[in-house]
Amino acid sequence: MFKIYERWMRINCDVSSVASTSASRVPVNGARLKYNDVMDKKVEKTEEEWKKELTPEQYAVCREKGTERPFTGEYYKSKESGTYKCVACGNELFDSNTKFESGTGWPSFYQPIAADNVETEDDTSYGMRRTEVMCSHCGAHLGHVFPDGPRPTGLRYCINSVALKLDKKNAG
Numbered sequence: 159m160f161k162i163y164e165r166w167m168r169i170n171c172d173v174s175s176v177a178s179t180s181a182s183r184v185p186v187n188g189a190r191l192k193y194n195d196v197m198d199k200k201v202e203k204t205e206e207e208w209k210k211e212l213t214p215e216q217y218a219v220c221r222e223k224g225t226e227r228p229f230t231g232e233y234y235k236s237k238e239s240g241t242y243k244c245v246a247c248g249n250e251l252f253d254s255n256t257k258f259e260s261g262t263g264w265p266s267f268y269q270p271i272a273a274d275n276v277e278t279e280d281d282t283s284y285g286m287r288r289t290e291v292m293c294s295h296c297g298a299h300l301g302h303v304f305p306d307g308p309r310p311t312g313l314r315y316c317i318n319s320v321a322l323k324l325d326k327k328n329a330g
């Protein structure tokens with residue numbers, strides 16, 4: 159009986175890991191997926207490695223889910239054209255065309271470059287009910303998404319500047 163169960167588990171896990179590469183990557187019940195188990199191409203590093211690669215500010219936000227103080231970040235009022243990439247792994251996250259002035263003091267976007275490039279998860283920390291936004295490639299915490307954004311999506315991706323790196327478009 160145990161063997162059968164074990165085999166079933168293995169099959170079930172295989173199926174779910176295949177399915178997760180295409181459809182929804184949002185973990186069920188807020189459970190954190192282990193990236194190694196889901197996709198080979200995920201960036202998997204130890205906290206020690208991340209600490210060496212990231213600045214203390216980047217580490218505090220990306221790995222410890224911190225939040226930079228509003229109106230202090232590099233990009234909150236930036237109007238430069240380009241692609242905002244994950245500062246930790248270079249994954250393309252947001253296009254400057256979808257950036258808008260939210261008045262919050264953090265860079266705000268109404269949609270990611272591609273739905274698959276970010277992941278979301280329920281976040282009930284600090285007595286609030288929010289939706290956390292993470293880089294789908296390396297798991298870096300980016301910020302939160304709120305349902306009070308502008309058209310066409312009605313979403314507001316509220317992202318820490320320090321988690322982003324703007325890849326500027328060449329003028330002209």
Ligand SMILES: [Zn+2]
Pocket residue numbers: 244245246247248249293294295296297298
């Ligand atoms: Zn990343």
